[in-house]
Amino acid sequence: MDEKEDKLTRRDFVRAGARGACILGVGAVGASMAPRALKSPERMLWQIDPAKCIACGNCATHCVLKPSAVKCVHDFDRCGRCKFCFGYYETSPDAVAHAGVEYQQCPTDAIVREYLGDPYYEYTIDEDKCIACGLCVKGCKRFGNGSLYLQVNHDRCLNCNECAIAAACPSEAFVRIPADAPYPLKDKEHGK
């Protein structure tokens, strides 16, 4: 009986020692990262770097949200108000010649075109309809001013630990930025 009790205490002693070592170890991991964690901004958000974005369309399909948290935004300071907007129309010669309804690119009819006075048109985006397919972005970037571009809308983004779109992004355009400047990248590019 004595022997058994001895054995139990020995086991308990080893266990207590290991427990102490584990608490110290886990604590040390936490403590080694705490200073860095306290220094870094409280929240980091996912955002798209428009300079790298190639408007491949993954944003529309890979986001965990349906429809995607990414939307097209329109930088009116940059927009040339083109009559033949290649964000609005397909980039085929027929589209340019006829410019009819059948040549509009946007699959959800999310771009609203308004007449401003010859030959200028205003293009605004109906965000409820936009699915972030990037067709208009591609056209505007290649043939226009690049005033249409994709951005993560932070009222929708769930800020996943691993962004599913970032994992699928072919051009490494997804970056994490501090939450106090949630839409910085295009502005910075133009020195605003």
Added chain:
Amino acid sequence: MMRLVAGVLVVAALAGTAAGEEKFRYPPPELGPDYVQPRTSFPAVRETLPAGADIALLVTAILLASYFALKLRSRLGVWCVGAASLAYFGFIRGGCVCPIGSIQNVAAAMDPRVAISMVVVAFFVIPLIATLLFGRTFCAAVCPLGAIQDVVLVHPVRVPAWLTGALGLLPVAYLSLAVVFAVTGAGYIICRYDPFVSLFRLSGSANMLILGSSFLLISLFVGRPYCRFLCPYGVLLGWMSRLSQWRVTITPDECVQCGLCENACPFGAIRKPNADQLPRERGAGRATLIWTLILAPVLVIAGGWLGRQAGPAMARMHATVWLAERIEMEEDGRVKGTTDASDAFRETGRLTEALYADASVYRSRIVFGGTLAGAFVALIAALKLIALSVRRTRTDYEADRGTCLACGRCFDYCPVELRRRKQRGKGGPIP
């Protein structure tokens, strides 16, 4: 006129394409004083509770769950904490960041250049420390992934012990892979293949929704399949739980060896008494032990070798390695056409040699990581084998220290425990 404009546009357009970059081609027109320019839409960041509140809620939930499981011995209490955690950490917070995923952030942040947030550090550390104190009460009622499986468990089917033991290696493998991929920057696979997060958000890709629903369907009959056969954080918690200061007992009173608790446990975590079974002959047991001890290093080396063989395939999880292999194949003419990624790479004008050099660094890191991971999984397998040949005498039914999830289901099935409650209710002496 239209044709002419079109022609000009197409020429301009082609010029633009050749350069392949964004240009300021058409200066915005002067639109007169009456023109009001619309505002570019930049929606505000979603409001969430401050980080401190989440940490406080996590601590509160763990303390409450521990109080209900260890002190009040109330399954109902544990269940209620679980339901509340499922609602908040699952459905309201969208299941992210969770302690399971935080393994990857912490592993990646071993590199001092990698940023990490306080919530993530706290979510990694707090459940581990809590488990060292109280056992796996975090699993019982705080983890939303555990809770969602627990609330749907209606008809548990017993999984044979040998199968549970063998499948127990899966979480170890998953943990090692997740750490290798997180440290080498290949991605966070725990988050990518989290089966329940799409259910918490009621949104996600069809594949993930199907995966999540399948797990839930299995959870109707098999107790917590994710927790027991996949969860990488559960591996760490299992180790911590073996050393815990306090833990759930089936009843504090003397066991009458009825065996009802063993049937009540849906997770196969209750061990039978074995004191009346004759031990194996001393010589035979010793021979098994010696053989497994000799086998252990062989297993570890074999595991390392297998991991090394799997390394190049694992390396393709890394976007840079994948891209470099694709570009190489395109340049060699082994594949026709280009991908979005290879087009994007060519547009940047970077040299392919630089890309190949980066890729080979990542590849060798992942192959090294794969070797370590393989050896580690084999080591755990060897330790499990060794543990099989070490006999521990149990005189009563006991909850296994490592695998007991502290859910408290066994309390209500233990006749001794029921008698104890009844007597306490009558105000009589607590036996």
